[in-house]
Amino acid sequence: MAGAAPCRPEALLPPPSNRPPARPGPLPDPHRLRLHPRLRLRPGRAQGQPLGYGDGEQPEVNLYDKNPEYHGFSSDPVVDLWNMRLAFFFGISLAIVMGSVFVHYLPDRGMRQWSRREAERRLKHLETQGLPPIAENYYDTEKIVLPRPE
Structure with missing residues (x-):
């Protein structure tokens, strides 16, 4: 590393060009934007008006007049009914x-299955040794603190 030349930032930059820096041109006229042919003219919109300009002139349609059981999925009654059925299904x-x-395949959080298997294993072990399942002195009587008789 002692003989290595230090890295200069100028070496990482591309060589300078003889062209002047580009200036931003004027913004395009919104009326002359290229649109898909289906979006160029809509009913109720005059030539040269931007999209959405003539939308307020169309009469409002109450979908409950056409379909009294309107569910909010489509204006077509058959499609609305089937979309509602599919959504609910x-x-x-x-769900x-x-x-x-x-929920059925969640792991056993309370360890109920393990504790039952362990109890059955211990009972089987005690039975093979000939011992009772629970000894009569299960708790050590010397460690039990009893209240004084009054």
Whole structure:
């Protein structure tokens, strides 16, 4: 490292060009933006007006007049009914089924299964030795502190 030349920041930059720096040009006219052919003209919009300008002139349509059982999914009554059925099926039925399967396969947090297996193993061990399942002096009587008789 003693003979290595120090790294200069100028060596990392590209060579300078003879062109002058670019100036930002004028902003494009919003009326002359290129749009997809389907978006250029809409009913209720005159030529040269930006999108969204003539939307207020269209009459408001009450979807409850066309479909008294409107669920809010579509203006077409058949599509609205099927979208509602699908949303409720996937949102409620599958959530309940998948949620219950998830809860069923959660690990045993209370260690109930392990404690039962351990108790059965210990009982089997005591039975093979000929001992009772619980000794009559389960607790050490010398360590039990009793209240004084009055």
